[in-house]
Amino acid sequence: MILFDRLDALPPLSPEERLLLDSVTAMARDEIAPRAAQYDRSALFPWENIKAINGLGLNAMFVPEAYGGAGLSYAAYLACVQEISAACASTGIIWATNFHATKPLIDFGTEEQKQRLLPRVAAGAIAALAITEPAAGSDATGMTTRFAPDGDTVVVSGGKTFISNGDVADVILVFGKWSQIAEPRQAISAILIEKGTPGLKILRTEDKLGHRAASTAALAFEDCRVRRDNLLGEPGEGLALMLAALNKSRPSVAAHALGIARAAFADAVRYINERRQSGRRIIEFQGIQFLLADLATDLAMCEAWLWHVARLVDEGAADLAPGIAVEASMLKLRASDLAMRIATEAVQLHGGYGYLKEYRVERLLRDAKITQIWEGTNQIHRQLIGRSFIARQ
Numbered sequence: 001m002i003l004f005d006r007l008d009a010l011p012p013l014s015p016e017e018r019l020l021l022d023s024v025t026a027m028a029r030d031e032i033a034p035r036a037a038q039y040d041r042s043a044l045f046p047w048e049n050i051k052a053i054n055g056l057g058l059n060a061m062f063v064p065e066a067y068g069g070a071g072l073s074y075a076a077y078l079a080c081v082q083e084i085s086a087a088c089a090s091t092g093i094i095w096a097t098n099f100h101a102t103k104p105l106i107d108f109g110t111e112e113q114k115q116r117l118l119p120r121v122a123a124g125a126i127a128a129l130a131i132t133e134p135a136a137g138s139d140a141t142g143m144t145t146r147f148a149p150d151g152d153t154v155v156v157s158g159g160k161t162f163i164s165n166g167d168v169a170d171v172i173l174v175f176g177k178w179s180q181i182a183e184p185r186q187a188i189s190a191i192l193i194e195k196g197t198p199g200l201k202i203l204r205t206e207d208k209l210g211h212r213a214a215s216t217a218a219l220a221f222e223d224c225r226v227r228r229d230n231l232l233g234e235p236g237e238g239l240a241l242m243l244a245a246l247n248k249s250r251p252s253v254a255a256h257a258l259g260i261a262r263a264a265f266a267d268a269v270r271y272i273n274e275r276r277q278s279g280r281r282i283i284e285f286q287g288i289q290f291l292l293a294d295l296a297t298d299l300a301m302c303e304a305w306l307w308h309v310a311r312l313v314d315e316g317a318a319d320l321a322p323g324i325a326v327e328a329s330m331l332k333l334r335a336s337d338l339a340m341r342i343a344t345e346a347v348q349l350h351g352g353y354g355y356l357k358e359y360r361v362e363r364l365l366r367d368a369k370i371t372q373i374w375e376g377t378n379q380i381h382r383q384l385i386g387r388s389f390i391a392r393q
């Protein structure tokens with residue numbers, strides 16, 4: 001379809017990046033997509049897919065060359081997230097989480113931290129980003145995880161919940177409050193905790209509606225002693241760091257949602273071109289055409305916005321707040337609402353068959369829902385966008 005060919009040509013990629021994206025498309029089609037239904041059913045972590053991703057050296061694309069990576073553009077990274085997520089949303093979010101947790105290290109880490117940790121990520125290590133706590137979700141500033149300095153170590157105590165990759169991660173970027181700073185927001189700090197650190201406990205992994213192969217862990221830190229030089233930024237710099245991190249991870253979860261949306265749209269169009277009722281193909285009914293027109297138009301507009309945001313980042317939009325915060329919120333909000341809407345309509349267009357596990361749209365509908373909840377719920381994004389227009393007095 002010319003529409004989608006033109007949309008796919010939108011990201012401003014170098015010839016080298018186009019070649020890589022072609023390889024990712026082939027891997028997604030030939031290896032990841034055929035395994036997706038089975039991983040969804042078994043809810044097992046998709047190690048075969050991670051092996052395939054590491055076979056292409058994909059983590060390296062977001063790690064700078066100086067630390068063993070390839071340092072490709074943000075647009076190229078987002079294009080790969082969309083491809084992988086269309087094939088298997090669980091695998092897409094696992095890989096994207098590596099980026100979400102590593103980007104703050106790339107942007108704010110010391111030279112020593114980057115030399116020590118980034119080559120491992122580039123070579124395929126798994127990373128996790130731990131912000132949410134049982135009583136601190138939408139308002140992350142209510143977190144109670146405590147960082148208490150003790151000589152050249154920091155003692156971390158508390159717990160995190162809903163942590164993607166949390167049980168399998170080689171390194172976890174954890175946010176908590178510095179015990180010596182009284183003001184709660186100013187106390188927020190960030191530290192890197194490596195796998196096997198004594199006191200880091202995996203309490204459980206969650207049984208979920210969708211993204212069943214992507215693990216979501218509850219973690220506890222029981223007097224978990226971490227070397228102080230794993231602190232990212234200075235004590236108290238955590239909130240600025242978190243907001244900068246979210247500016248990069250929100251477009252990434254939007255690309256992931258758009259992968260689900262694309263897959264659902266393709267399945268729906270294929271099905272209604274074949275299925276016949278009342279002597280006609282379903283797509284020949286005008287009411288159905290109006291629906292398709294609305295979905296395709298919104299999808300095209302949203303993808304164009306994705307590449308607009310990618311361009312802002314690649315052209316060097318400021319990392320620290322506000323940076324691209326409003327554009328990123330708009331993208332996350334619209335892409336995830338659209339993924340849910342298209343997946344829902346795709347099930348509807350399949351009639352009763354859409355309700356069966358035999359058809360991929362059933363899984364896509366379950367996978368789409370979380371995109372409206374994580375990385376800031378869509379209610380929160382509406383607030384962030386709306387309040388950006390309040391005039392300063």
Ligand SMILES: Cc1cc2nc3c(=O)[nH]c(=O)nc-3n(C[C@H](O)[C@H](O)[C@H](O)COP(=O)(O)OP(=O)(O)OC[C@H]3O[C@@H](n4cnc5c(N)ncnc54)[C@H](O)[C@@H]3O)c2cc1C
Pocket residue numbers: 097129130131132134136137138139161162163164165208211216370373374375376377378379380
């Ligand atoms: C599968 C999965 C993976 C996740 N991965 C990660 C991860 O890797 N790292 C991480 O740190 N977190 C992760 N999360 C957590 C996720 O980001 C939070 O669930 C989300 O931010 C919402 O927080 P909450 O669940 O506590 O909901 P709550 O904040 O309790 O919200 C409940 C409801 O109230 C609404 N609400 C809350 N505040 C307001 C308000 N001010 N105005 C209007 N409505 C409001 C919300 O929109 C929501 O509808 C993950 C969650 C899931 C389910």
